Amino acid sequence: MSKLLSNLPIEDLTPENDYIGIIEKGTLLKSFFLNNKHEYSKIKIFSIYGDWGSGKSTLMKYLQKELKGSFNTFFFESWEFESDNNLALSLLEFLVSKTDSKTDKLLKNGKNLLDGFSKAVTLKTPIANLNMSEVDKNINKESFLERKEQFKTDFRAWEDKITTKPKSPDYNIVFIDDLDRCEPENILNLLSAMKLFFTYGKKTVFLCGIDKKAIREAVKTKYGDVVKANEYLEKIFDISFSMPNTYSVYKLIKRCFPNKTEIKNNTLADYINKFFSEINFRNPRRVKKILNKYLIIERLKENSDLDYKLPNIIFNEKGTLFETYLTLYLLILKEFEPENFELLFNLSAKRVNYGLALKNSISDDSRYKNAYSTLEIYTKDEFLNAQFNKFMIKNNYNMLTIFSTFFTPTKVDNLQLAVFSNSNDFVKSFGLSKKSYEYYFSLFIFNNWKSIFEDLSNAEYSLSYYKKMISNLI
Known part of the structure; x- marks a missing residue:
């Protein structure tokens, strides 16, 4: 009797059950991430574009397994945290929870910063900007700028603690999955916060599985025709990859x-x-x-x-x-x-x-x-x-x-x-x-x-x- 097929990512990937071409694509991406670490102080946010159901989760799970040992790997399934209504803060708490370092300061200052940010973020151009009138209602301007600087210091301190342990990898890679299942507001707030704050780090890169259709709908829902989705994506992601189009x-x-x-x-x-x-x-x-x-x-x-x-x-x-x-x-x-x-x-x-x-x-x-x-x-x-x-x-x-x-x-x-x-x-x-x-x-x-x-x-x-x-x- 044949087994029912699971919708979960394929864990035991082999050439026989790799119907999407994950192994070939994953091998190429593995080589890229291993051989370009010298660029990570400037290039930090990557995407894998693919339609719903095209296998983005399976590819990222495969990469996580292949890169483990060369990177500290984190897999953030954003849809599971959507009820928090602040995915950027959930991401920060998730990263801290997966490490043993004491980071009370990072969490406290990060919460204050990201709470204010989620209420103030807007897009006046294809790059993320802050609506300062909204910022003033939640955080005064000077305090906001101070918190940005404090977050940068705290985040880098967190990176150092988990990358300088004996036999610890020198870099972190964070996989962001299931964004296309989230509400438009939450998608854009997370991506904008990543671009504005999480890239302060020098040893952490992010790889997001993205359905372009979901981003287009999110941008259109929140900003109408003021912002073009493709330009927005170009500003957020430093380098983008695509899922195999033959499977x-x-x-x-x-x-x-x-x-x-x-x-x-x-x-x-x-x-x-x-x-x-x-x-x-x-x-x-x-x-x-x-x-x-x-x-x-x-x-x-x-x-x-x-x-x-x-x-x-x-x-x-x-x-x-x-x-x-x-x-x-x-x-x-x-x-x-x-x-x-x-x-x-x-x-x-x-x-x-x-x-x-x-x-x-x-x-x-x-x-x-x-x-x-x-x-x-x-x-x-x-x-x-x-x-x-x-x-x-x-x-x-x-x-x-x-x-x-x-x-x-x-x-x-x-x-x-x-x-x-x-x-x-x-x-x-x-x-x-x-x-x-x-x-x-x-x-x-x-x-x-x-x-x-x-x-x-x-x-x-x-x-x-x-x-x-x-x-x-x-």
Whole structure:
């Protein structure tokens, strides 16, 4: 039985389970940090840019393990401290708590400084500045400047205490994770405080895992169009790295489907990998979530005493490839495009939306009527509620067109034709400004029609029943 996939960073990273390319990227970054210590008095804040779910945490955990011994390493998971409402102060307390040195003075003076700072920080330009009118309400200007100098002295004293012990590394590296899960205000206050205060140190560098989208939203939320997010990031971070943009989802899939049994000359893992690729479903974290739900269905099918109809996925030499694809697709749609899932197989809504789109693109009235009448033929509700093989055999219409129309997106920006008989016609005639999983699944049907048609004669349920089954199941 395959184990469910964890969303936590991979601890026991090996070439076999490294589906993101962490080891290769981590080896390069390890070399960089080890060989550039002479620069750390001036260059101190680094970032790793990557989308949500791209593996930033795994990479930083790998680096922490690899750099331990050469650096004093600290791993600050910022989201865990967000309830404190002052992440900069939480970071300071975290660093102190992980060392044995007496730092009462650093904590006391740091608290006074960072409390006042969190209420006063603003951005008038792409670099962090202080709103002095706010500072005056919390700390007088002279006292504030004195506290800055005191913090510099105290922080450097803390660095010296933990880097001059016998056999102690000469430098500290602090990993900042989970920023993209925090509130915009907290994200910006922490980054600004790091730039203004924590860089006073001479032996401590910071590496932040950053989702640029989260920072853009944070900057826009707080400062509107006054500050450009990219300029802000350039000012905060001295050097930035990026997550690998190519990764092997296949390695992830093979962990769930290790069985080498061949189905039509390929393994199930091969087919699912190809399917995910064709519908543009490659984000590792999303893939994990869907594979876990699929594995739950597998486990339910193992329970022979369960009196409940389950998807006809390939299992114990039964099931069909198409129904396996369909199950995965419905899980994806329900999880990540719930609005589209609700509209799926709503042929009445499709007739209305497509009719309006046809009207806007076809000015000739007779051509429009012909196109719309064709559309009405291919979107009959009775087809949807029949078993696949039955309505295919019973009707003399273009079988591919009928079947594909059930899956084409319900919403459309512009529509040139009412008939979709192949992928080229679909791409040319179906105008959609934002491509959805629905769109790519439609292309998948066109491109794999022959193998799908072979499976339909063995399909167990109607399309509408499949949707109901997935809705109730997970």
